[in-house]
Amino acid sequence: MLVVHGISLPPNQFGGPWIDDLFLGRLEPHAHPYFAEIAGLEVSAHCLIRRDGSLTQYVSFLERAWHAGRSCFMGREACNDFSIGVELEGTDTTPYTEAQYQSLADLARCLMGAYPQITCERIVGHCDIAPGRKTDPGPAFNWSHLRAILLEPA
Template identity: 35%
Template structure:
């Protein structure tokens, strides 16, 4: 893929489908990439919603469950995807970020013996459902999985956007609006996605293992709540950053039924692998 004049072109050299939206601001220089889920299970609902002036919402790209891509506005124009948000001292992340929406039902509800999307009320097959704890919450819930096609396409596009616009990081809506939003949620492999798209040269350079059963928390102190049951001894983690005696880690294994878990642990209970 390539980007020309702030528009995305596919591997065949043709511009990806473009469906213009009036829901946009002026030109800007993006600094971050923000990922969202649509909270709906079909591409059509978003394709019809973003071009509608009543929506007062948009994103730069939509990636369907089959990997199909639609662009709604050039990457150098402000999209209305973040709402009330802030990160690293920046307030109102629409003015600082490119937004990508992934077709995904997000948090699911139970209806009889089926899982359904709470927005469009469509059934989600059991094989597409995982039970996981959101990193900003403490209870387990059902979430729709992302497809391999979506992850492959979004990884390629994200890496291209990061290199083209020199973006600083990849974030979720849940990071910049943690009280209001939960997307892209625990079904999205954010830690490994960030590593691949940001071009980390050696993903194991900061790899450790837990030396004992170890609590993983939402912040760097014992006053913050735990995210799940303690990590067992011998679990592999990558240390992403440190703060005093605490380390923010990505867990490299499925632990307690949670995929792609990230949180804070006491550094003294980690050992080089």
């Protein structure tokens, strides 16, 4: 399964090194007041897609990343054990960019080719596997647009 997330650090701000620092375990708690709240979190994602569509990979697709937390998909818990997590730089309420949709679709196509169990139905939001606990990628994420791009010839 492919899990789509949304992230911005500090909240509602884009750019800067902060997301990289968080996923690489080097976020300085004194760099921003919000960072003190999340200092010590051990989280990671397989990839991040920035607003310009650029992609950074942090964890091999063959290894577990710590992106889903308490989660369940189709009756199976602990989604980190069987999913790939992709963070999009964004918020629940800020529209994602066309470059992000294109980059995500390109990545999803590659992953679907490598892992046939990943189908369009198994591309889900963090909100879908952790309802009530997580809301990302939020209502600003256009699922029908992503699916339309996935159906286009590569």
